[in-house]
Amino acid sequence: MVGIGSAHLRTDEDPIIEVNNLVMEFPVANRAVVQAVSDVSFDVVQGETLGIVGESGCGKSTTAKAVVQMPKPTSGSVRYRDKELTTLSKQDLRRTRSDLQMIFQDPVSSLNPRRGIRDIIREGVEVWGTSGTWGEARITELMESVGIDPQYGDRKPFQFSGGQCQRISIARALALDPYVLISDEPVSALDVSVQAQILNLLEDLKQEHQLTMLFISHDLAVVRNISDRVMVMYLGRVAEVGDADSIFGNAAHPYTQALLAAIPGSGIEDDGSLSGELPSPSNPPTGCRFHTRCPHATEVCTTTVPEFGQHGPDHWLACHHPQSTPVTLS
Amino acid sequence: MSEGTPLLELENLSITFATPGGPVYAVSDVSLSVERGKALGIVGESGSGKSVTMKAVMDLLPSTAAIGGRATFDGIDVLTMPSSRRKHFYGVDVAMVFQNPMTSLNPVKRIDAQMTEGMRYHRDLSKNDAKKRAIELLELVRLPDAAGRLRQYPHELSGGMRQRVVIAMALANDPALLIADEPTTALDVTVQRDILNLLDNLRTDLNMALILISHDLGVVRDRTDDVVVMYGGRVMESAQTEDLFADTRHPYARALQLSIPDISKPRGQRLDPIPGSPPDLSSPLTGCPFAPRCTFAQDDCHSTLPVATPVGDGSHTFSCLHPLGQEATV
Amino acid sequence: MRFVVRSLLQLVLVLFAVTFVAFGALNYLGDPLFNILGPIALEESGPEYAEVRAEARAQFHLDDPFPIRYGRWVGDMLTGDFGRSYSNQVTVRSILADKLPVTVVLMVYAQVIAIAVSVPWALWTASRAYRFGDKASTVVSFTMLGIPVFALTVLLFWLFAIRWQLFPTRYEDETIGQRLTSLFLPAVALATPLIATYQRLLRTDLISTLQEDFISVARAKGLPKWYILFRHALRPSLFSLLTVFGIQVASLIGGSLVVERQFQIPGIGFEVVEAIFRDDFPVVLAVVVVVSVAFVAVNVLVDLIYTFLDPRVDFNG
Ligand SMILES: Nc1ncnc2c1ncn2[C@@H]1O[C@H](COP(=O)(O)OP(=O)(O)OP(=O)(O)O)[C@@H](O)[C@H]1O
Numbered sequence: 021m022v023g024i025g026s027a028h029l030r031t032d033e034d035p036i037i038e039v040n041n042l043v044m045e046f047p048v049a050n051r052a053v054v055q056a057v058s059d060v061s062f063d064v065v066q067g068e069t070l071g072i073v074g075e076s077g078c079g080k081s082t083t084a085k086a087v088v089q090m091p092k093p094t095s096g097s098v099r100y101r102d103k104e105l106t107t108l109s110k111q112d113l114r115r116t117r118s119d120l121q122m123i124f125q126d127p128v129s130s131l132n133p134r135r136g137i138r139d140i141i142r143e144g145v146e147v148w149g150t151s152g153t154w155g156e157a158r159i160t161e162l163m164e165s166v167g168i169d170p171q172y173g174d175r176k177p178f179q180f181s182g183g184q185c186q187r188i189s190i191a192r193a194l195a196l197d198p199y200v201l202i203s204d205e206p207v208s209a210l211d212v213s214v215q216a217q218i219l220n221l222l223e224d225l226k227q228e229h230q231l232t233m234l235f236i237s238h239d240l241a242v243v244r245n246i247s248d249r250v251m252v253m254y255l256g257r258v259a260e261v262g263d264a265d266s267i268f269g270n271a272a273h274p275y276t277q278a279l280l281a282a283i284p285g286s287g288i289e290d291d292g293s294l295s296g297e298l299p300s301p302s303n304p305p306t307g308c309r310f311h312t313r314c315p316h317a318t319e320v321c322t323t324t325v326p327e328f329g330q331h332g333p334d335h336w337l338a339c340h341h342p343q344s345t346p347v348t349l350s
Numbered sequence: 351m352s353e354g355t356p357l358l359e360l361e362n363l364s365i366t367f368a369t370p371g372g373p374v375y376a377v378s379d380v381s382l383s384v385e386r387g388k389a390l391g392i393v394g395e396s397g398s399g400k401s402v403t404m405k406a407v408m409d410l411l412p413s414t415a416a417i418g419g420r421a422t423f424d425g426i427d428v429l430t431m432p433s434s435r436r437k438h439f440y441g442v443d444v445a446m447v448f449q450n451p452m453t454s455l456n457p458v459k460r461i462d463a464q465m466t467e468g469m470r471y472h473r474d475l476s477k478n479d480a481k482k483r484a485i486e487l488l489e490l491v492r493l494p495d496a497a498g499r500l501r502q503y504p505h506e507l508s509g510g511m512r513q514r515v516v517i518a519m520a521l522a523n524d525p526a527l528l529i530a531d532e533p534t535t536a537l538d539v540t541v542q543r544d545i546l547n548l549l550d551n552l553r554t555d556l557n558m559a560l561i562l563i564s565h566d567l568g569v570v571r572d573r574t575d576d577v578v579v580m581y582g583g584r585v586m587e588s589a590q591t592e593d594l595f596a597d598t599r600h601p602y603a604r605a606l607q608l609s610i611p612d613i614s615k616p617r618g619q620r621l622d623p624i625p626g627s628p629p630d631l632s633s634p635l636t637g638c639p640f641a642p643r644c645t646f647a648q649d650d651c652h653s654t655l656p657v658a659t660p661v662g663d664g665s666h667t668f669s670c671l672h673p674l675g676q677e678a679t680v
Numbered sequence: 681m682r683f684v685v686r687s688l689l690q691l692v693l694v695l696f697a698v699t700f701v702a703f704g705a706l707n708y709l710g711d712p713l714f715n716i717l718g719p720i721a722l723e724e725s726g727p728e729y730a731e732v733r734a735e736a737r738a739q740f741h742l743d744d745p746f747p748i749r750y751g752r753w754v755g756d757m758l759t760g761d762f763g764r765s766y767s768n769q770v771t772v773r774s775i776l777a778d779k780l781p782v783t784v785v786l787m788v789y790a791q792v793i794a795i796a797v798s799v800p801w802a803l804w805t806a807s808r809a810y811r812f813g814d815k816a817s818t819v820v821s822f823t824m825l826g827i828p829v830f831a832l833t834v835l836l837f838w839l840f841a842i843r844w845q846l847f848p849t850r851y852e853d854e855t856i857g858q859r860l861t862s863l864f865l866p867a868v869a870l871a872t873p874l875i876a877t878y879q880r881l882l883r884t885d886l887i888s889t890l891q892e893d894f895i896s897v898a899r900a901k902g903l904p905k906w907y908i909l910f911r912h913a914l915r916p917s918l919f920s921l922l923t924v925f926g927i928q929v930a931s932l933i934g935g936s937l938v939v940e941r942q943f944q945i946p947g948i949g950f951e952v953v954e955a956i957f958r959d960d961f962p963v964v965l966a967v968v969v970v971v972s973v974a975f976v977a978v979n980v981l982v983d984l985i986y987t988f989l990d991p992r993v994d995f996n997g
Pocket residue numbers: 046047048054055056057074075076077078079080081082083238301
């Protein structure tokens with residue numbers, strides 16, 4: 021929402037994750053408060069990949085971390101299956117977290133530099149204390165499935181390339197048999213050639229393990245490749261959300277259109293609308309938060325927060341003036 | 351490459367670093383040239399030697415680097431330039447912009463001090479004249495409230511604003527050549543487009559040559575006259591930009607294009623990653639650097655070093671033993 | 681404003697802690713009465729001195745309980761009254777007024793020498809890091825760190841004052857010139873380990889600053905090497921040096937005890953050693969207070985300089 025409301029939540033399906041009115045605020049110096057995420061709602065159904073896009077600082081990572089309660093959100097609800105995570109006791113939360121695994125942007129620094137990679141993959145399981153038949157065979161199998169030769173199990177992370185480290189962190193996440201995999205810019209630090217390897221790997225693993233995914237990236241082409249649904253965020257709110265084909269083929273929110281136009285080689289005429297700086301999240305604009313940069317803004321945009329409205333079968337956006345001429349990617 | 355007298359020309363440039371683990375052959379036999387007023391793109395994955403090549407031209411390499419080959423600027427040998435010429439070469443005839451705007455400015459010096467020092471040193475401008483010129487330059491790069499920014503410190507500006515300042519600074523003495531090393535990689539797509547447009551406009555307005563380094567083919571595609579594709583410290587293919595995309599001969603150049611997700615294609619398109627990872631440059635090559643990852647490799651690729659082979663009139667060259675034909679292009 | 685309040689609070693806390701410990705220790709270690717009266721303070725010297733003893737006890741309030749004496753002493757101190765020396769009944773204040781300036785000059789002198797030598801030296805070594813000059817400098821600076829101050833003092837004294845007679849053997853202070861020459865050797869003795877410490881720290885920080893992108897940017901602007909070193913690299917590299925500069929005040933004071941004795945300089949270091957030997961605890965306490973104030977003051981100054989050096993440091997943060 022560069023807007024608010026929950027019209028876009030799917031009532032007819034049974035979501036594995038449902039986030040309602042999520043707010044995350046951080047107090048900073050001089051009594052200011054960074055409104056990192058303001059009233060965000062979304063849902064993800066079993067087996068689906070939701071891509072989250074937006075400019076740096078728009079609250080993508082904060083939203084993802086709030087889902088796993090690291091840290092707990094300022095307000096709002098996060099439901100995982102039938103559990104309300106925000107009110108779960110520490111112990112129950114710990115148990116639930118193994119169902120929700122995260123992988124991060126910087127593959128090298130997210131791995132313990134002093135341990136062999138086999139131990140790294142095993143360690144998550146030890147920490148969670150998952151009981152049962154956890155065999156070395158399973159670790160070997162996991163390493164094979166992410167494309168790391170099991171005979172390198174004793175090597176330390178620095179002996180691997182960035183792409184290989186990302187494979188190792190994926191294996192570590194999968195070791196816990198999660199249902200949901202949350203990836204925060206998992207390929208942003210990788211070379212294009214290796215990026216494609218990881219994207220294919222994630223896609224394969226998703227099928228194989230029947231994962232549900234939250235996939236964060238600032239690269240729209242990457243998100244397009246991997247997502248079933250897409251959520252576009254701007255300054256702590258959701259602008260547009262829906263079926264990926266519909267969002268990319270038929271973007272109607274001025275912000276989404278501007279984002280698409282900014283892609284190098286997109287072939288879209290540059291109307292310069294996104295020039296200018298992102299406003300401060302500790303003092304966001306009134307009304308529609310995008311109005312300071314929006315070429316279609318009018319009076320009402322500066323005063324009234326737009327609510328979600330339906331634009332297509334699974335296509336929702338929060339804007340007072342949805343654009344009827346979609347931008348087309350060449 | 352296109353005809354005319356080149357402004358900067360590198361001939362068989364090689365750079366080796368002495369490291370505790372033995373020599374690193376970072377750049378081998380690189381030849382390229384750029385004409386006055388033209389734009390040259392250099393693309394390749396990280397570690398392919400793009401930055402090191404340009405740092406050699408800018409005399410920014412550490413003392414552990416040994417440089418071979420020739421680099422001429424306007425007919426003068428840059429690597430053996432007499433000190434009288436050197437004194438007013440860097441920052442006057444050529445200027446450079448770096449990847450990370452966050453760290454490119456001295457955090458403890460105000461913008462005006464950093465902007466004016468180059469002009470004052472090279473051109474003996476008075477403090478006031480230098481300040482006036484600084485404001486002009488900041489307006490040229492479309493920094494909002496140019497005059498007001500002069501007394502600010504870098505940390506008071508956003509990443510995009512800082513990169514504008516860095517570019518303005520590079521333009522201070524009207525360079526004939528601007529080298530931009532991944533100037534937008536650290537920035538948001540929306541800001542990236544602004545900065546790239548700015549560089550484009552400046553080049554035509556100031557009749558300046560531009561070397562635009564990027565790992566993103568999309569960035570280079572729309573904005574350069576010629577492109578050089580590098581891998582493992584060597585030039586793989588070099589051509590006028592449209593030829594490179596229309597008539598790709600080198601398997602690496604092609605693989606790079608294919609590995610990038612295409613935003614206009616719907617979800618689930620299988621990507622074509624380049625298997626394996628970039629080469630280790632610590633042993634000298636006996637064959638093609640791309641051989642271990644190349645799907646077209648044959649036995650001779652591992653033992654014979656391919657040399658630059660011309661296509662047609664010779665403005666398009668590739669270094670491959672088994673090049674792709676016309677029919678194989680995308 | 682917050683900065684001022686914080687600094688004052690810091691000062692009060694440090695003073696309280698230091699004086700409380702020092703006052704307690706000195707009180708329970710020696711017998712103050714003995715120090716004041718000599719042998720007649722002892723009961724065994726006979727009943728005829730009982731009255732003298734009682735008088736002295738009353739005059740110096742020796743019979744009051746500890747907290748009261750401590751409280752009274754703090755109160756007096758706040759009004760600038762540090763009491764009288766037990767040994768010769770001179771006011772501590774006049775002793776301080778007499779001796780303190782000499783020591784302050786000595787310390788400032790030592791710090792000035794340390795900075796004046798270490799900064800250019802560090803710049804020189806950092807600009808040629810890991811080459812011969814730098815490696816040789818490392819050996820030299822470790823040697824300087826290794827020599828104990830007393831040994832260095834003796835060595836300097838013997839070589840320069842006795843053997844070559846380049847400097848006076850006795851402290852003279854008729855003119856400023858005399859003062860500076862007679863304090864030169866002691867200041868060098870104090871400065872030597874500082875020079876080495878500062879040089880090592882600054883060199884390391886400079887080397888890492890010189891790797892920063894903004895240095896490449898400055899070089900790409902074609903600015904001369906010395907300019908980049910002084911105008912770009914130096915300021916952002918001063919933080920560790922500055923921190924240690926503040927902390928070194930304490931060790932300088934320790935060093936002055938040794939040095940002032942050797943060179944017979946009538947400073948506070950010399951005085952305090954004497955005072956400790958004769959259990960003259962008003963003097964010792966006064967010096968402890970002065971040193972603590974100086975320590976806190978220098979470190980507040982260091983904080984202030986931080987904010988000047990780095991615009992990102994929030995003055996009130
Ligand atoms: N712990 C924190 N304290 C204060 N502000 C914070 C904190 N964490 C995040 N923020 C702020 O919240 C906003 C959203 O941050 P977030 O990291 O979610 O952005 P993002 O969309 O993931 O951006 P990026 O693409 O750069 O990763 C930003 O303005 C950020 O500065």
